[in-house]
Amino acid sequence: MTDPISDFLTRLRNASKAKLDVCVNPHSNLKESVAAILKAEGYVSDFSNSVDAQGHKTLVVKMKYVDGAPAITGLTRVSTPGRRLYFSYTDIPRVLNGLGIGIISTSKGLMKDADCRRNKAGGELICNVW
Incomplete structure (x- = not known):
C-alpha cells in the first residue's frame, strides 16, 4: 500500500456514505491521532483499538449520524x-x-x-x- 492515510480516509468516506455503524482499519499512531481529532470535533462518535484473529492491531471507528445524515459530508x-x-x-x-x-x-x-x-x-x- 502506497498511502495508508489516503486508504484510511477513503474507508471513512465510504463507511459514511454507506451508513455503516463502524469502520475497521489497520492501526497506526497517525491514524489514531486523526481519529482523535475527528472525535474531538464531532465528526465520529468514538474510536477504539482491538486485535483481530491474526493478531494484527485494528482501529475501530464508530461513525456518527445526525438525523440519518452522515456527520462527515466531505x-x-x-x-x-x-x-x-x-x-x-x-x-x-x-x-x-x-x-x-x-x-x-x-x-x-x-x-x-x-x-x-x-x-x-x-x-x-x-x-x-x-
Whole structure:
C-alpha cells in the first residue's frame, strides 16, 4: 500500500456514505491521532483499538449520524506522497470559510488548523474535513 492515510480516509468516506455503524482499519499512531481529532470535533462518535484473529492491531471507528445524515459530508486528502504541501501558520487555508477543519502534521503532533494558527505552528496539511 502506497498511502495508508489516503486508504484510511477513503474507508471513512465510504463507511459514511454507506451508513455503516463502524469502520475497521489497520492501526497506526497517525491514524489514531486523526481519529482523535475527528472525535474531538464531532465528526465520529468514538474510536477504539482491538486485535483481530491474526493478531494484527485494528482501529475501530464508530461513525456518527445526525438525523440519518452522515456527520462527515466531505473528506479530502490534500498532501500526497508524490506532492507534499507545507504551510506556515499564516498561510494555512480555511476549509469552507471556517465551517470545516484542516488536519495538519506539525512538529508538536497532529493539530487542527485553528490550533495551528493559535500556537503559531505550521506543517504538512494532511486532509480537509467538513
